Amino acid sequence: MTDDLLGRHRAVLPDWLALYYEDPLEITHGEGRHVWDAHGNRYLDFFGGILTTMTAHALPEVTKAVSEQAGRIVHSSTLYLNRPMVELAERVAKLSGIPDARVFFTTSGTEANDTALLLATAYRRSNTILAMRNSYHGRSFSSVGITGNRGWSPTSLSPLQTLYVHGGVRTRGPYAHLSDDDFIAACVDDLVDLLGHTRAPAALIAEPIQGVGGFTSPPDGLYAAFREVLHERGILWIADEVQTGWGRTGEHFWGWQAHGRNGPPDIMTFAKGIGNGMSIGGVVARSEIMNCLDSNSISTFGGTQITMAAGLANLNYLLEHDLQGNSRRVGGLLIERLRAAAAQVPAVREVRGRGLMIGIEITKPGTDEADPQTAAAVLEAAREGGLLIGKGGGHNTSSLRVAPPLSLNVAEAEEGAAILENALRSIQ
Known part of the structure; x- marks a missing residue:
């Protein structure tokens, strides 16, 4: 069980070994741009193990x-x-x-x-x-x-x-x-x-x-x-x-x-x-x-x-498969979609990046003051919607990081953007 695994994790691994989410996630398997957790929930993966699963999960050629x-x-x-x-x-x-x-x-x-x-x-x-x-x-x-x-x-x-x-x-x-x-x-x-x-x-x-x-x-x-x-x-x-x-x-x-x-x-x-x-x-x-x-x-x-x-x-x-070209094309669509969504959310200071390397900086509305609690809330809301993203930033970790596998297709980009838009709107 995941709960038991969390207890075992805390008993033998360092306190500084960070885990995402209030209820940490155990990923058991993946395919393409999706992963599944120990409870059978499927997620669209927009972080790829911190940009390591660059091409796709379980890519047959690599396997x-x-x-x-x-x-x-x-x-x-x-x-x-x-x-x-x-x-x-x-x-x-x-x-x-x-x-x-x-x-x-x-x-x-x-x-x-x-x-x-x-x-x-x-x-x-x-x-x-x-x-x-x-x-x-x-x-x-x-x-x-x-x-x-x-x-x-x-x-x-x-x-x-x-x-x-x-x-x-x-x-x-x-x-x-x-x-x-x-x-x-x-x-x-x-x-x-x-x-x-x-x-x-x-x-x-x-x-x-x-x-x-x-x-x-x-x-x-x-x-x-x-x-x-x-x-x-x-x-x-x-x-x-x-x-x-x-x-x-x-x-x-x-x-x-x-x-x-x-x-x-x-x-x-x-x-x-x-x-x-x-x-x-x-x-x-x-x-x-x-x-x-x-x-x-x-x-x-x-x-x-x-x-x-x-x-x-x-x-x-x-x-x-020209995944660099795919990153340029699909990433360009994704960043414009996210900028349009973020324009309606005062807590979003900036959407930046290029290709499939996109950052969304969260601040307290109307200021440049970082808001790591709200950024964490968006991370949680995205997971609830079936999307995994990352976070980072030098200003108290208040930036969301979006970096899907480079084989991401347009339909998946639209699906992920819609989930992330809902997550951003949920914090208002």
């Missing part, structure tokens, strides 16, 4: 690849040649746009960002990192030290000196009133001023769209403008594509491409969606950066055969 690989060998570590790992690395290196790219696989986005920080600090011989305010990069000791979101950074102790840059949130802060061009210029001036007061940093790490931060983003071109400043000083640019990669934003395959007039990042991290639920993360970097380490290293579980088989099958499906 078959995993099953066939499990019948051969599941794991051998990186001490042995691994054909699926080499094949996926070849595909990712080519898709990344990074010249002479090398790929290292990990088990999560956290570990990928850890590795990127290791590479950048070793290459630059500096432990100073620039990060964005309102950012999130993982739960490890080093990645919480570069997370600019107080709700997800439980300690101020860190092996890194972190300096936070402005610009990740377009509609809040001292530059919110400016035009896009003036906003970018002001943020660049702020960055230049900051660099005048510190030793040369190793890198700037930035999410093209901030995930846990509530799907916030700067104007297109900000990171390209930042890169001009960084490149002059030899500072690396790390693009955290854990949530934005693989076509989710619709307009681009990678989030950095909205800021790409000066070329790709020096280092790129990825995870989540590529495995469609399997534990895959990774780092792509130019060869001289990836090969800068002067000691031995391996990965026990990164790049294991079964996860690589899943990643290859999932990537093939994604490309063959």
Whole structure:
């Protein structure tokens, strides 16, 4: 029973391991864009296990690849040649746009960002990192030290000196009133001023769209403008594509491409969606950066055969079915539908995003003050209507996050939008 499982969960797992909903949900199985709970209730899934079930639940092509690989060998570590790992690395290196790219696989986005920080600090011989305010990069000791979101950074102790840059949130802060061009210029001036007061940093790490931060983003071109400043000083640019990669934003395959007039990042991290639920993360970097380490290293579980088989099958499906194009088309319809619905709800401050990565910020009506209780109420009401969504935001977790599998069709988008509209209206 779910009630008994909740008691067992609380008895043996950490108090800080958050659960959604007043009556937490046990998901037992899924298919396509739907999941079922332990009581047999069916839900339209607009969160995909925090953007990990990127393609579809129980996608036959991925299930078959995993099953066939499990019948051969599941794991051998990186001490042995691994054909699926080499094949996926070849595909990712080519898709990344990074010249002479090398790929290292990990088990999560956290570990990928850890590795990127290791590479950048070793290459630059500096432990100073620039990060964005309102950012999130993982739960490890080093990645919480570069997370600019107080709700997800439980300690101020860190092996890194972190300096936070402005610009990740377009509609809040001292530059919110400016035009896009003036906003970018002001943020660049702020960055230049900051660099005048510190030793040369190793890198700037930035999410093209901030995930846990509530799907916030700067104007297109900000990171390209930042890169001009960084490149002059030899500072690396790390693009955290854990949530934005693989076509989710619709307009681009990678989030950095909205800021790409000066070329790709020096280092790129990825995870989540590529495995469609399997534990895959990774780092792509130019060869001289990836090969800068002067000691031995391996990965026990990164790049294991079964996860690589899943990643290859999932990537093939994604490309063959143009899910990036589907994200652009269906996501565009969904965001316009949600904006129309939200216009009638005073508690909605903003509907933002691109592709199938949409944020709905909830505030106290007529103010910019966050309202996490109301956001939680909408989450509950959506579940009652048969829809699962997420939440986030740097302002007391008052943003709703909508990120369905990229195979979402128009009928499902309309169904989900109608449920969410009812949930929003129920809070008035």
